[in-house]
Structures are given as C-alpha cells and as structure tokens.
Amino acid sequence: MTTDITASRWRDQPLEPLLLAYHLRTEAEKGVAVSAAEELPPRYRAEVLDPRAAFAADAVWVAETGGSAVGCVVASASADGSLEVKRLWVDPACRGRGAARALVGAVLDHAVDVGADSVRLSVWHWRRDAIGLYERLGFTRADPWDDRPDLVCMRRPAVVDSD
Template sequence: MSDQREVAVVRWPGRTPSAGAGPAELLAAYHLTTQAEKGEAVAGVEDLPDRYRVEIADPRTAFADDVVLLALSGDSAVGCLVVTAPADGRSEVKRLWTDPEFRGSGIASSLVGAVRLSVWKWRAGAIALYERLGFTVTESWDERDDLVCMERAL
C-alpha cells in the first residue's frame, strides 16, 4: 500500500469554496516557527507582531495584490506559497510552507516557480531545497541581517 497522497496545487482564492480557511493555519504555523527560530518564541498567534497577525487573520486582504498558491490534499491546505506582485519586473517568494506531515512529497517543488526569494540563513534545509530547484545565492536586495537572497535563472 502506498503512502502517497494526491495533492493538487490551486490559486487562492479560487472559484471553488474548497480549502477551508485557506492559508491561515499554514501561515500561523509558519510565523510561529519563524519566531521561535529567531529566538523570539511566542505563546500563540495573538503574541506575534502585528504584520504577521494581519496575514493570518485576513490573508485575502493581506495578499490582495499577490499570488497565493495552495497545495490541497482533499479540502485541506497542506502547503502554501505567496509570491509578491512584480516590483522592478520581478516577483519574490514571501511565504513557502508545507505542513510537516506532508514534507518530502514534492509539494514545495510543485509550488515554486521561476522567482527570487529570501530565506533565513539558519534554514539549511530550505536553502538546500532551493539549490536543488536551481536557485543560486545572489546579491541581497533586502537590508535585514541573516537573510540569504537567491534567484533562479529563467
């Protein structure tokens, strides 16, 4: 018996009412994990910085100008990707998250396209994934310390 789960990638919000709350739960897990990795762990979503709580509370408005892709297993969102609206002719990956239970099944590969991204330098697994997908480290466009900027040639 195979443990493979069928996963579909869809643009959110879409025309169908599937995906429940959309990316909200995935974004909450992403931001809570990131805060802990920064050494600034918080007890719950209500303790996150305002800019992150807004994304979780109302992702439709927070990402109104961006592209949000969801990986769905049935009606459950198991992965998400947020790509910013183009600036200077390029888009940027702002959020890429896969439910830990679904990691290793190609979901991130299915979500990622030819875009640039930034990733915290301590996320070695994510950096290795991006390198396998053809991304290379490039000159930073972000002034924050500890970010690695990467892009993939078209």
C-alpha cells in the first residue's frame, strides 16, 4: 500500500487535539458522556492540557499527511524492561492508510534502539480493528498486567526472527 503518511518523533506538532479525540472516544466507548477536556478524569485531562509535561519521560511520535498531524503514539518504559504502547490514535478520516502501522513501527524501531526485549500494550476488547492490526504486526495475547476488566493485554518481541 502506498501512502503519504509519515511518522516522526514529536516536536512541535499539535498533539492536544489528537489526545482529546482519543480520550473523548474512549470515554464514550466506556459509556461515559464527556464532551470537553475539563470533564476528563484528572490524569487524562493533564495529558490533553500539557502533553509535554505528561509525557516528559516517554517517547512520542506523530503521524502526518500534507503537513497535518493525523495520529499519535506514546512509548513508555515498563517496570519489566519492555516498552509499552499507549495512546495510539489515528483520526478516523485517515484510517486504513498506514498511519497506525507506521506509528507502531516507530515504537518497535525505538525498542530495538533502547535495548528493550519486547513491546507490550493493552487495548479495550471492543476495539476489534486495533486488535487485528496488532495481531498482524506480531502481537499475541499475554497474561494481564492491568486489572481493569475489558482490557486485552498483548506483547511481542522487539525483534522478530524472519526464519
């Protein structure tokens, strides 16, 4: 598939609208009516209002097309030595064009660069399209590390043998 979407490390691109869309959609899917950043739980509100502070210890990438930010992902170091994918979001109007694949690919490359042995993530069970993408990228279901119901935990090695 050819695409005009690229993923690069976050610098000055506007991340706030992407994070707000992610959190509003997630809260709606959980059955919580939230329409503005001020109504989000404090942790999520802090991410939207000041992503640079919220993700100061993390690596962040933005997917762009035509000079516009259309997706984002955060990679956080986990206590078990892996990297954890968080806040993967692609604007619904741009889905199916390779943005999510490019963003996850950036995290996988980063995992190798920093010496992580694996990459993990958790995803709500109703996000079947996302689960399908993760499976196509080599993630498999893993024992849960998060006790919230309805989450599917997945993991894959940072490097996959091509034999």
